[in-house]
Amino acid sequence: MSTAVAVALLLGVLAFAVARPWRLPEAAAAVPAAAVVVAAGLVPWPAAAHELALLGPTVGFLAAILVLAHLADAEGVFGYAGAAAARYSGGSPRRLLAIVFVIAAVVTAILSLDATVVLLTPVVFATASTIGARPKPHVYACTHLANSASLLLPVSNLTNLLALAATGLGFLTFAGLMALPWLAVIAVEYLIFRWFFADDLATPARRRTPAPVRAPRFALAVLAVTLAGFAASEPLGIHPAWVALAGALVLAGRRLLRRPAGLGGNGRSREVWSLLKAANPAFCAFVFALGIVVLAVSRSGFGALVDRLVPHHADLPGLLAMAALAAVLANLLNNLPATLMLVPPVAHSPGLVLAVLLGVNIGPNLTYVGSLATLLWRQVLHAHDHAPATGEFLRLGAVTVPACLVVAVAALWLGLRVFGMS
Amino acid sequence: MKILVWLAEGTWEACVDAARDLLDGQVTLLHVIDESLAAAIAAPPTALLGRGTPPxxxxxxxxxxxxxxxxxxxxxxxxxxxxxxxxxxxxxxVAASADADVLVLARDGDRSRLGPRSLGHATRFVVDHAPCQVLLVWPDQPPALTTVPPPPPNGPAGR
Structure with missing residues (x-):
């Protein structure tokens, strides 16, 4: 009975997040659901409090990264990246694709997939238009790499942060183990894109020299120092969230100080408001609430089922099975609940946790709009819209996801052996 | 003569030039926003669940x-x-060509290996189904005669 209630609540929360009736934030359903879960005793209060304490630094870290990405955009980092890509492409769609791959992989790794989806994708579209290239391969590269290139650092994806909180893995160990899978996945995606979009990429190069854009040196320097700070913070015993916050504060402080005096406090208060909006408090509440609801599901009979399904050894077949299971669950539900559900049963084994992340990060490219459930809900809810033209994207996903999963698992297995962790 | 010119990124200049220099009549310029591209830019991928809707x-x-x-x-x-x-x-x-006398479009696809499959799939579909005359132009210089492969040894030319 409690299993049914918990699962129904989770499905309700996810359905609401996709449908978003009256444009309400996702937290509007998730927070009451979490309250119901605790009130009904599905999760005892101490366990809920423990979960919240566990999620706190994670959510704070993500909020700081979101603000950092917003500030980088406001300082012109993405516009600069687009202009540089246009210039160095020499008008060639193929070379532009290679440059977009590098930029999207780096942006996703450092500023999280949100930055790639929301901030970089429109810039890449505009860049492709500027040089007269067909924008589809480049735009698809952004949406694909936002998922599959989010393996490298804990900050790249919320799933990584959630997993990191549940295991003892450090920032540097994580990056070290994930570097090889990250590179392997990007290489596989690139080769498949070159083949899949050969038609679009074959249009002739048109050499245009776009006007040079001044590099936002200060913002780029702050991002570089922040990245170095992530690596340095761990030996110093500082949570990397503080480093991200410091980077965001430096950029925000400079922006506020440089506001023209004539605009006065009004311009500044608008700036502060936009920063608060970028931190997305409703989303932070959603993650906390989702954590509680998923905890209820994990504690129920469903969790026991998951426990039986997960492999117990971080050998090659175990890693492969774990990644495949995570990819399937990410496509059935969504990658956030999949992570919250799969990580605790394997938290004892870093290899298996990382395999979960390979699955939940690469897997979503299979159905793109999200999970299968998202796709169905979307079709039901937006039947009056254009029929979603997902055929091409599904075919691309069907080719890339299995290939990426296999090479990523192989690379992870290799990394674990090199680090002596398997 | 009603001339429909399909403008696609990367190749449209050649189509406009052909309509201007080779044909005489009322020109309509057509461009299609690919709905799957629009969906890729607009729809939030899965992993953005909970972050609201992108702009x-x-x-x-x-x-x-x-x-x-x-x-x-x-x-x-x-x-x-x-x-x-x-x-x-x-x-x-194809639907827009129903009113036209001639449709101008450019070849796309890989021009380094000319052969039966060297038209991009959208171009191929339009060439096959357009309900009017079709003027297929090269986006850049037409290929040299040297791109013609030697005749197969047992083909009609070899006899």
Whole structure:
């Protein structure tokens, strides 16, 4: 009975997040659901409090990264990246694709997939238009790499942060183990894109020299120092969230100080408001609430089922099975609940946790709009819209996801052996 | 003569030039926003669950379409009707050709290996199904005679 209630609540929360009736934030359903879960005793209060304490630094870290990405955009980092890509492409769609791959992989790794989806994708579209290239391969590269290139650092994806909180893995160990899978996945995606979009990429190069854009040196320097700070913070015993916050504060402080005096406090208060909006408090509440609801599901009979399904050894077949299971669950539900559900049963084994992340990060490219459930809900809810033209994207996903999963698992297995962790 | 010119990124200049220099009649410039591209830009991928909706980017696509049609009209140098469309490009183009006497489009696809499969799939579909005459132009220089492969040893030419 409690299993049914918990699962129904989770499905309700996810359905609401996709449908978003009256444009309400996702937290509007998730927070009451979490309250119901605790009130009904599905999760005892101490366990809920423990979960919240566990999620706190994670959510704070993500909020700081979101603000950092917003500030980088406001300082012109993405516009600069687009202009540089246009210039160095020499008008060639193929070379532009290679440059977009590098930029999207780096942006996703450092500023999280949100930055790639929301901030970089429109810039890449505009860049492709500027040089007269067909924008589809480049735009698809952004949406694909936002998922599959989010393996490298804990900050790249919320799933990584959630997993990191549940295991003892450090920032540097994580990056070290994930570097090889990250590179392997990007290489596989690139080769498949070159083949899949050969038609679009074959249009002739048109050499245009776009006007040079001044590099936002200060913002780029702050991002570089922040990245170095992530690596340095761990030996110093500082949570990397503080480093991200410091980077965001430096950029925000400079922006506020440089506001023209004539605009006065009004311009500044608008700036502060936009920063608060970028931190997305409703989303932070959603993650906390989702954590509680998923905890209820994990504690129920469903969790026991998951426990039986997960492999117990971080050998090659175990890693492969774990990644495949995570990819399937990410496509059935969504990658956030999949992570919250799969990580605790394997938290004892870093290899298996990382395999979960390979699955939940690469897997979503299979159905793109999200999970299968998202796709169905979307079709039901937006039947009056254009029929979603997902055929091409599904075919691309069907080719890339299995290939990426296999090479990523192989690379992870290799990394674990090199680090002596398997 | 009613001339429909399909403008696609990367190859449209050659189509406008052909309509201007080779044909005489009333020109309509057509561009199609690929709906799957629009979906890829607008729809939040799965992993963004919980972050609300990304800013609407359909204006971005419409603005680029407008700019392309303007550039086409400027290059043509004479009055032309404009037909901005949104959907699956190959099907929209075929549907729009119903009123035309001739459709001008450019080859796309890999020109380094000329042969039966060297047309891009959208171009191939339009060439096969367009309900009017079709003028297929090279986006850059037409290939040299040397790209013709030697005749197969047992083919009719070898006999």
């Amino acid at each position: 609407a980017t359909t204006d971005l696509l419409a603005a680029a379409q407008q700019a392309l049609l303007d550039a086409g009209a400027a290059r043509l140098g004479r009055p032309a009707a404009r037909l901005p469309r949104h959907g699956r490009p190959e099907r929209e183009v």
